[in-house]
Structure formats: structure tokens, C-alpha cells
Amino acid sequence: MYAVRHSGTAHFADTSTPGPAASQLGMRRHNLALVLRIVATHTDLSRADVAARTGLTRAAVSSLVDELIAAELVREGPTASSGRAGRPGRTLTLNDSGPAGFGLEIGVGHLGACVVDLRGEVRVWRRVERANAHRDPADVLAALADLATEARTEAESSGLRPLSPMLSAPGLSGPGPAMLTHAPNLGWHDVPIATLWPGPDTPQLENEANLGALAELWTAHAPANFLHVSAEAGIGAALVIDGRLYSGSRGFAGELGHMPVHPDGPHCTCGSRGCLELYANQEAVLHAAGLPEPTATDPVTVLTEHARAGHPGALDAIERAGDALGIALAGAIGLFDPAAVILGGAYAELGAWLLPRIRRQLETRLTVRPFDVQTVTASPLGRRGPILGAALHTIREILRNPAALG
Amino acid sequence: MYAVRHSGTAHFADTSTPGPAASQLGMRRHNLALVLRIVATHTDLSRADVAARTGLTRAAVSSLVDELIAAELVREGPTASSGRAGRPGRTLTLNDSGPAGFGLEIGVGHLGACVVDLRGEVRVWRRVERANAHRDPADVLAALADLATEARTEAESSGLRPLSPMLSAPGLSGPGPAMLTHAPNLGWHDVPIATLWPGPDTPQLENEANLGALAELWTAHAPANFLHVSAEAGIGAALVIDGRLYSGSRGFAGELGHMPVHPDGPHCTCGSRGCLELYANQEAVLHAAGLPEPTATDPVTVLTEHARAGHPGALDAIERAGDALGIALAGAIGLFDPAAVILGGAYAELGAWLLPRIRRQLETRLTVRPFDVQTVTASPLGRRGPILGAALHTIREILRNPAALG
Numbered sequence: 001m002y003a004v005r006h007s008g009t010a011h012f013a014d015t016s017t018p019g020p021a022a023s024q025l026g027m028r029r030h031n032l033a034l035v036l037r038i039v040a041t042h043t044d045l046s047r048a049d050v051a052a053r054t055g056l057t058r059a060a061v062s063s064l065v066d067e068l069i070a071a072e073l074v075r076e077g078p079t080a081s082s083g084r085a086g087r088p089g090r091t092l093t094l095n096d097s098g099p100a101g102f103g104l105e106i107g108v109g110h111l112g113a114c115v116v117d118l119r120g121e122v123r124v125w126r127r128v129e130r131a132n133a134h135r136d137p138a139d140v141l142a143a144l145a146d147l148a149t150e151a152r153t154e155a156e157s158s159g160l161r162p163l164s165p166m167l168s169a170p171g172l173s174g175p176g177p178a179m180l181t182h183a184p185n186l187g188w189h190d191v192p193i194a195t196l197w198p199g200p201d202t203p204q205l206e207n208e209a210n211l212g213a214l215a216e217l218w219t220a221h222a223p224a225n226f227l228h229v230s231a232e233a234g235i236g237a238a239l240v241i242d243g244r245l246y247s248g249s250r251g252f253a254g255e256l257g258h259m260p261v262h263p264d265g266p267h268c269t270c271g272s273r274g275c276l277e278l279y280a281n282q283e284a285v286l287h288a289a290g291l292p293e294p295t296a297t298d299p300v301t302v303l304t305e306h307a308r309a310g311h312p313g314a315l316d317a318i319e320r321a322g323d324a325l326g327i328a329l330a331g332a333i334g335l336f337d338p339a340a341v342i343l344g345g346a347y348a349e350l351g352a353w354l355l356p357r358i359r360r361q362l363e364t365r366l367t368v369r370p371f372d373v374q375t376v377t378a379s380p381l382g383r384r385g386p387i388l389g390a391a392l393h394t395i396r397e398i399l400r401n402p403a404a405l406g
Numbered sequence: 407m408y409a410v411r412h413s414g415t416a417h418f419a420d421t422s423t424p425g426p427a428a429s430q431l432g433m434r435r436h437n438l439a440l441v442l443r444i445v446a447t448h449t450d451l452s453r454a455d456v457a458a459r460t461g462l463t464r465a466a467v468s469s470l471v472d473e474l475i476a477a478e479l480v481r482e483g484p485t486a487s488s489g490r491a492g493r494p495g496r497t498l499t500l501n502d503s504g505p506a507g508f509g510l511e512i513g514v515g516h517l518g519a520c521v522v523d524l525r526g527e528v529r530v531w532r533r534v535e536r537a538n539a540h541r542d543p544a545d546v547l548a549a550l551a552d553l554a555t556e557a558r559t560e561a562e563s564s565g566l567r568p569l570s571p572m573l574s575a576p577g578l579s580g581p582g583p584a585m586l587t588h589a590p591n592l593g594w595h596d597v598p599i600a601t602l603w604p605g606p607d608t609p610q611l612e613n614e615a616n617l618g619a620l621a622e623l624w625t626a627h628a629p630a631n632f633l634h635v636s637a638e639a640g641i642g643a644a645l646v647i648d649g650r651l652y653s654g655s656r657g658f659a660g661e662l663g664h665m666p667v668h669p670d671g672p673h674c675t676c677g678s679r680g681c682l683e684l685y686a687n688q689e690a691v692l693h694a695a696g697l698p699e700p701t702a703t704d705p706v707t708v709l710t711e712h713a714r715a716g717h718p719g720a721l722d723a724i725e726r727a728g729d730a731l732g733i734a735l736a737g738a739i740g741l742f743d744p745a746a747v748i749l750g751g752a753y754a755e756l757g758a759w760l761l762p763r764i765r766r767q768l769e770t771r772l773t774v775r776p777f778d779v780q781t782v783t784a785s786p787l788g789r790r791g792p793i794l795g796a797a798l799h800t801i802r803e804i805l806r807n808p809a810a811l812g
Contacts, residue, residue, distance in 0.1 A: 027433075225655040237741065246647065248743025249631040252775040255740035260771060262669065263733045272736070272771040327669045330678070331737050334661035335643065337654025365666060365678040369658040 028064075029403045031056060035064045036402050039074055039092045040118075046089025065092065071405050072098030072161070073118065073398065094118040097159035099398060099405065103211075103390030104148055104203050105168040108133050108185050109298060111144050113151035115162050116391040118398070120219065123160060124151045134187040137180075138196045145199040152201075163394045167193065167203035168211045168386040170234070174251065178205045185234060209236025209254065210245055211389030212344045215381055217243060218392045223339035227332060229256060229325070230345030230385070235281055239336060257281065259328045279324030282346060288317035300346040300383075307353050315353065322354040326361025333362065333371055340375040344385050351378025434470075435809045437462060441470045442808050445480055445498045446524075452495025471498065477811055478504030478567070479524065479804065500524040503565035505804060505811065509617075509796030510554055510609050511574040514539050514591050515704060517550050519557035521568050522797040524804070526625065529566060530557045540593040543586075544602045551605040558607075569800045573599065573609035574617045574792040576640070580657065584611045591640060615642025615660065616651055617795030618750045621787055623649060624798045629745035633738060635662060635731070636751030636791070641687050645742060663687065665734045685730030688752060694723035706752040706789075713759050721759065728760040732767025739768065739777055746781040750791050757784025 031054070038050055045053075051061040068074040077091045096117045105112035109131055115124035126147055132140045148165060155162050171183025178194035194202050213228035217240055228238045235257035239246040246253055257277040258270050265274025278284055282299050286292070290313040294302050306314035329341060343351055359373035379385060398405050437460070444456055451459070457467040474480040483497045502523045511518035515537055521530035532553055538546050554571060561568050577589025584600035600608050619634035623646055634644045641663035645652040652659050663683040664676050671680025684690055688705050692698070696719040700708050712720035735747060749757055765779035785791060804811050 223655065239741070241647065241652065249629065249745035250743055250775075253741065253743040255743070255775055258771070258774055259737040259740055260733050263667065271773040327666050328737070331665040331734070332741055334665055335645070335659065335738055335741060337656055337659040337661070339655035365664070367677040368664055369656075369661055 029401070031060070032064050032067060032402050033400060035061060036068055036073060036399055039068070040094055040399055043093070044091050046091060048089050050092065068402060071402060073402055073405070096121070098161060099395070100155055100160040100162045101391040101393065101395035102148075102152070102155075102162035102165040103168065103387045103392070104144060104165050105208070105387040105390065106132060106140060106144060106170070106186070107208075108170065111140070111147055112387045113144075113147045114387045114391045115151055115155040115160060116388070116395060117160060118395055120392060120395070122388070122391075123158060124154045126151050132186060137188055137191045141193065141196050142198050145197060148201065148203075149199065163398075165201060165203040166211075166390040166393050167205050168208045168390045169205060170208050173205040173207065178202060180205060206390065206393070207236070208386035209345075210238050210247075211387075211393065212236070212379075212381075212385035213238030213240055213342075213389070214245060214396075215385040215389035215392060216240075216342050216344065216379055218396060219381065219388065222342060225336075225338050226340040226342055227329075227336060227338040228342045228344055228379075229329070229347060230343070231280070231282060231347045235277055236345070237332070239338075256328055256332065259331065261324045261327050276324055276328045280321040280328075285317045285321050288320060289314040290317075300349055304349055307350070318350055318353040319357045321350075322357025323361055325354065326358040327365070329358060329376070330362055330365035333366060334369070337369075340377065342377060342379050344379040344381065345383050348378040348380075348382040354378075435807070437466065438470050438473060438808050439806060441467060442474055442479060442805055445474075446500055446805055449499070450497050452497060454495050456498065474808060477808060479808055479811070502527070504567060505801070506561055506566040506568045507797040507799065507801035508554075508558070508561075508568035508571040509574065509793045509798075510550060510571050511614070511793040511796065512538060512546060512550060512576070512592070513614075514576065517546070517553055518793045519550075519553045520793045520797045521557055521561040521566060522794070522801065523566060524801055526798060526801070528794070528797075529564060530560045532557050538592060543594055543597045547599065547602050548604050551603060554607065554609075555605065569804075571607060571609040572617075572796040572799050573611050574614045574796045575599075575611060576614050579611040579613065584608060586611060612796060612799070613642070614792035615751075616644050616653075617793075617799065618642070618785075618787075618791035619644030619646055619748075619795070620651060620802075621791040621795035621798060622646075622748050622750065622785055624802060625787065625794060628748060631742075631744050632746040632748055633735075633742060633744040634748045634750055634785075635735070635753060636749070637686070637688060637753045641683055642751070643738070645744075662734055662738065665737065667730045667733050682730055682734045686727040686734075691723045691727050694726060695720040696723075706755055710755055713756070724756055724759040725763045727756075728763025729767055731760065732764040733771070735764060735782070736768055736771035739772060740775070743775075746783065748783060748785050750785040750787065751789050754784040754786075754788040760784075 034054055035050055038053055047061050047065055048058060051058045065074060072095050075093050075095045077093055079090055096119055098118060101116040103114040109129060111128045111130055113126045114122060117123050128147060152162050169180055169183060170185050171180050173180055180188060180191040180193055182189055193205055209230050212230050216222040216228055224243045226240050230236045237254040237256035239254055258272060258275040260272060260274050261276050261279060262274035266278055267273055268275040268278055285303060286299055291302060303314060307318055347354060355378060358376055362371055362373045381388060440460055441456055444459055445451060453467050453471055454464060457464045471480060478501050481499050481501045483499050485496055502525055504524060507522040509520040515535060517534045517536050519532045520528060523529050534553060558568050575586055575589060576591050577586050579586055586594060586597040586599055588595055599611055615636050618636050622628040622634055630649045632646050636642045643660040643662035645660055664678060664681040666678060666680050667682050667685060668680035672684055673679055674681040674684055691709060692705055697708060709720055713724055753760060761784060764782055768777055768779045787794060
């Protein structure tokens with residue numbers, strides 16, 4: 001019932017076995033990442049500045065910087081304006097024309113490709129509207145591979161070198177690499193992405209809700225602990241803990257769509273009753289609004305247009321979705337105690353109408369441990385989150401462990 | 407909606423800044439903990455065996471072992487029966503008469519003190535039935551300090567050296583050290599434990615639900631990710647992630663008692679409606695069973711006795727509590743994807759009647775990502791969990807970071 005307010009760092013024992021014995025090689029790898037991280041998060045630093053900040057010797061820093069330059073991760077620019085005494089050094093910056101992150105996306109109604117440079121800037125952005133649901137996966141993947149080739153060519157013409165791509169898909173992957181086991185909104189099951197991919201550059205697969213959450217973390221200054229809730233055709237949630245996506249013991253964490261909101265409510269297709277999806281997914285909201293499922297137009301655009309025009313059915317339906325989300329989030333926030341809740345995807349676009357209802361539910365229901373409802377916000381990334389997350393993922397991996405680029 | 411099945415280790419980037427530059431001192435501390443951990447988790451190892459397991463040189467291991475022996479953490483016993491060629495070494499074991507963990511407990515109806523040796527064996531166990539609710543905190547703490555002195559004396563007579571104690575209390579602590587801010591079942595608010603403590607050995611304060619969860623982790627071979635749900639007067643939950651208690655962004659994680667189970671249900675004292683506590687806390691179950699709140703006897707004992715005798719009201723009430731717990735746990739398991747759910751405290755004693763109902767709810771409601779309901783179990787520790795967790799906590803801290811013992 002009562003958790004304890006910890007003073008910053010968790011003070012409980014880590015009962016896992018410590019890692020292997022520390023080694024010189026491990027130290028060098030650690031320090032390489034440290035130097036790269038410092039270069040990435042500061043401007044106008046010279047080698048001497050990096051030495052001062054890390055406590056490493058100038059010689060050690062120079063050797064590490066040389067390695068980072070050789071890997072095309074870092075560039076040495078003009079003289080630093082540090083204003084300090086002594087010979088001014090040259091500024092170190094992330095290389096904006098070296099290795100680059102590469103994201104691909106399959107949506108129900110579009111395909112996308114995106115290249116970001118090491119600084120996280122979007123350099124190539126391609127999106128094609130295309131109905132993919134219930135299409136032959138091989139055809140869809142062929143079209144995506146073409147789009148990927150175009151994006152790669154464009155990136156290379158700017159001197160970028162896109163790494164192996166990561167693919168965002170609205171489904172569940174595994175157990176093998178690049179196997180899309182369950183993507184109901186596409187009507188796909190057990191699609192072997194790796195086998196069907198026509199090009200040489202087989203993408204790594206990740207779920208769109210997870211990638212959307214990571215995009216928040218990487219671009220929008222989200223706190224280290226937050227809950228990301230998004231909706232495309234279904235409802236996706238992701239828990240970020242200490243700056244990392246928490247995937248659960250089986251990789252299933254973040255299931256919010258089938259949280260029982262009204263346990264004696266209507267039957268859900270999952271077999272349970274009163275699940276959040278019945279009140280707050282796209283189809284449910286369209287149905288409650290008395291609007292037909294659009295075939296040509298994007299359903300979220302239909303909803304936002306109706307809401308903006310003051311359509312009473314649409315407003316009612318969205319607000320009821322907000323109430324249901326608020327009830328589910330009251331439970332989730334109580335359990336998880338996030339520093340923020342970020343609405344992504346379609347929810348972000350409906351934020352103006354959803355947020356007041358969500359916040360009212362939370363104000364009423366979270367009283368024992370009050371929660372600042374203003375920390376529930378709509379993401380500025382909206383539906384661009386997952387593909388940005390896919391592209392950013394690979395470069396963040398490099399920043400974390402540059403030795404792996406080798 | 408769909409999380410991805412990860413292959414063992416999380417593969418997402420840690421976007422937090424890397425720690426300070428690795429140092430020789432840090433390496434030695436790391437390796438000291440590594441050697442201690444290996445001694446703690448194996449039997450019959452010699453210095454040479456430890457060297458083989460860690461990849462450290464024999465000289466390095468010997469120096470580390472000498473340091474651990476000097477700190478009274480490790481003992482060198484008879485010759486190891488490793489059966490390997492070469493001169494057999496002497497076996498290394500945790501010292502069972504050196505530093506010891508020391509747990510204290512304030513319950514609504516009792517006080518407790520417990521000393522465990524480095525191996526986690528209970529060496530001193532004292533429990534005094536005593537009505538503490540709405541008593542003067544200074545009087546209660548004076549009685550507890552007396553009990554603590556007796557326990558310490560008994561431990562010292564066996565050659566043990568109890569470390570500074572940790573106090574388990576049914577409440578919320580902080581922000582300062584040893585301030586019990588909110589313990590409604592004791593009727594206490596803002597009790598400055600550190601100021602009122604009459605002895606020299608001021609305990610560190612921790613919440614009983616968290617300590618109960620840690621006791622499971624440390625003694626009952628719980629998996630690295632689990633949810634612990636316990637009930638004394640209130641309902642307490644704790645999330646253990648990767649072998650560590652997850653405390654949330656403000657230290658409030660694990661609030662399950664006010665999860666909305668029937669959001670349009672009866673009003674709760676918290677201001678919300680249909681909270682789990684209204685169906686599943688001790689008072690609610692007694693009331694639903696038509697049993698008076700006992701004044702002399704322990705309420706859980708009253709309930710178990712009635713249930714065992716087939717009292718229909720008691721059975722109905724406990725089973726309704728099980729249904730409500732099952733609904734709340736369906737939401738919690740969906741979000742958090744634990745490898746197990748462990749019922750502790752009073753719930754453990756009522757497990758025979760609660761578990762079938764909880765499992766039935768989970769079977770019905772967790773179908774998208776099926777969950778093995780047999781992993782929901784009652785803890786064998788029952789209501790002994792929190793004080794064991796308190797005593798074990800300090801020794802686990804030492805095992806994690808022996809250098810801190812000084």
C-alpha cells in the first residue's frame with residue numbers, strides 16, 4: 001500500500017550477480033562511450049575540455065577522440081571559443097555526414113522511410129499513402145524495399161551512410177529475428193519479414209508503440225520514467241524506466257488496451273469484458289460517434305475534423321474515450337508512478353478533447369498519492385513518433401557503444 | 407498495443423549519461439563484490455576456484471579474499487573437495503558469526519525483532535503481541551527499542567555483530583530519514599522516528615509491503631520480475647524488476663489498493679469510487695462476511711477460522727475479494743508482464759480461498775497475451791515477510807558492495 005519516497009537513487013540491493021570482472025578493454029570501451037556522449041551533449045568542447053570533464057588524461061582523451069574520428073563519428077571543427085588561457089583547441093562535434101540512422105515503417109495506410117544523422121536531425125523523409133491491410137505481405141515489403149532504396153540513395157548523395165534499418169510495424173514480433181507474428185490491423189500473422197525482404201538490407205523489426213515511446217525519450221525531453229500511450233487502430237502503451245524501454249518478463253509489458261475498465265461491461269473480442277479498447281480504440285470511437293469507418297480518408301482525420309466542427313456525436317465519443325483512458329491510467333499511474341504520461345499517435349491529435357477528460361478522472365481518482373495531471377500531455381511528434389524512433393534507435397545504440405560500430 | 411518479445415537482454419539504448427570514467431579503485435570494488443558474490447552463491451570453492459570462475463589472477467583473488475576475511479565477511483574452512491588435480495585449497499564460506507542483518511517491525515498488533523546472519527539464516531526471532539494503533543508513538547518506540555536491545559544482546563552472545571537496524575512499518579516514510587509521514591492503520595502521521603528513538607541505534611525506515619516483496623526475492627527463489635501483493639490492514643503491492651524493487655519516479659509505485667475495479671461502484675474514503683480496497687482489504691472482507699471487527703483476536707485468524715469451518719458469509723466475502731483482486735491483477739499483469747505474482751501477508755494465509763477466484767478472473771481476462779495463472783501463488787513466508795526483508799536488506803547491501811562496510 002505504501003511505498004517509500006526514496007532519496008534519488010534506489011537504495012535496495014541489486015541481488016543479481018555482478019558482471020564479469022572489470023578489464024582494461026572494458027574500461028576503454030566505457031571511456032570511448034563517455035567521450036562520445038560528452039561530445040554529443042555539449043557544444044564548443046575541445047580535447048582539453050573533454051579531459052577536464054572526464055578526469056581522463058589528455059593523452060587518453062586524444063587517443064579516444066582519434067578512434068572516434070576514424071570511425072567517422074566525431075569531427076574536429078574550428079577553434080573552440082572557450083575563452084580559457086592556453087592554446088585554444090579545435091571544437092569536437094558529432095559528424096553530420098557519417099553513419100546515419102535508418103527507419104522504415106509499415107502502417108495500415110502508408111509506408112515510410114526516414115534517415116537521421118548522428119545529431120538526430122531528419123535528413124530524408126519519405127511517406128507514401130498506400131492501403132496495406134490484408135494485402136500480400138511480399139508485395140508490401142517489395143514496395144517498402146523500393147522506398148528504402150530511394151531513401152538510402154538520397155542520404156548517400158548527402159554523404160550519409162545509413163546503417164542497417166529498423167522497421168516499425170503495428171504488431172508483435174518474435175521469437176526469431178524479423179518475424180511479425182501477430183499484426184491484426186494488417187490482417188497479418190507469422191510473416192517472415194527476413195525471408196520475404198527482397199533487398200540485401202533486411203531490417204530489424206520493432207513494434208510501433210515501443211518505438212513511439214523511444215522517440216519521445218530521444219527527442220522531446222521526456223523524463224526518465226514515463227508512460228507512453230498511443231493509438232493507431234489499437235491501443236499501445238510503453239513503460240520507460242530509467243531511460244530504457246521496459247519490456248516485461250516475456251516482452252509483453254505495456255498491454256493497456258485490454259485492461260478491464262468496466263469489468264461487467266460489454267464483451268470484448270478478446271473474451272473478457274469492458275476492456276479499454278471497447279471505449280477508446282479508433283473503431284469504437286468512430287462507432288460511438290455514429291460515423292462510418294472511412295475507406296479512403298484517414299479515420300483520425302475524420303474524427304478531428306468532426307470534433308473541430310463541433311459535431312456532438314464525435315465530441316461525446318471522444319470524451320467517453322477520454323474517461324475510459326482516465327480510469328485505465330489511474331490504475332496504471334498508481335502502479336507505476338511515472339513522472340509523466342505522454343499521449344502519442346492518434347491520441348496526440350485528439351489531445352485537445354481527450355486531455356480534459358483524462359485529467360478530470362485522474363484528479364478524482366488519484367488522491368492518496370496526488371498526481372500532477374498537467375504532466376499528462378499530448379506528444380508534439382504525433383503520428384511521426386514510431387518511424388523517428390526507428391531511425392533514432394540505431395544511432396543511439398552507437399552513441400551508447402561506439403566500439404560496436406567497429 | 408503490441409510489445410516485442412525481446413531475446414533475453416533489452417536491446418534498446420540506455421540514453422542516460424555513462425557513469426564517470428572507470429578507475430582502478432572502481433575495478434577493485436567491483437571485483438571485491440564479485441568475489442564475495444561467488445563465495446555466497448557456491449559451496450566448496452577455494453581461492454583457485456574463484457580465480458577460475460572470475461578470470462582474475464590468483465594473486466588478485468587472494469588479495470581480495472584477504473580483504474573480505476579481514477572484514478569478517480568470509481571465512482576459510484577445511485580443504486575443498488573439488489577433486490581437481492593440484493594442491494587442494496581451503497573452502498571459502500560466508501562468515502556466520504560476523505556482521506548480521508537486523509530487522510525491527512511495528513505492526514498494528516505486535517512488535518518484532520529479528521537477526522539474520524550473512525547466509526540469511528534467522529538467528530534471533532522475537533515477537534510481542536501489543537496493540538499499537540492510536541498509542542503514543544514514543545511509548546511504542548520505547549517498547550521496540552527494549553526489544554531491539556534484547557535481540558542484539560542475544561545475537562552478540564552468539565558472536566554476531568548486528569548492523570544498524572531497518573524498521574518495517576505499515577506506512578509511508580520520507581522525505582527525511584526515519585520520518586513516518588502517513589501510517590493510517592496506526593493512526594500516526596508525521597512521526598519523527600529518528601527523534602523519538604530512545605536508543606543510540608536509530609533504525610532506517612522502510613515500508614512493510616516493499617520489505618515483504620524483497621523477502622520473497624531473497625529467500626523464496628522468486629523470479630527477477632514479479633509483482634508482490636500483500637494485505638495487512640491495507641493493500642500493498644510492490645514491483646520487482648530485474649531483481650530490484652521499483653519505487654517509481656516519486657517513490658509511490660505499487661499503489662494497487664485504489665486501482666478502480668468498478669469505477670462506478672461505491673464511494674471510497676479516498677474520494678474515488680470502486681477502489682480495490684472496498685472489496686479486498688481486511689475491514690471490507692470482515693464487513694462483507696458479516697463478522698464484527700475483532701478487538702482481541704487477530705482479524706485474519708478470525709477470517710481463516712471461519713473460512714475453514716465453511717462459514718458461508720466468510721467464504722463469499724473472501725471469494726468476492728478474490729474476484730476484485732483478479733480484476734485489478736489483470737490490469738497490472740497486462741501493463742507490467744511479471745513472471746509471477748506472489749500473494750503475501752494476510753493474502754498468503756487466505757490463499758486457499760483467494761487463489762481459485764483470482765486465477766479464474768485472469769484466465770478469462772488475459773487472453774491476448776495468455777498468462778500462466780499457476781504462477782500466481784501464495785507466499786510461504788506469510789506475514790513474516792516484512793521483518794525478514796528488513797533484516798535481510800542490510801546484509802544484501804553488504805553483499806552488493808562489501809567495500810562500504812569499511
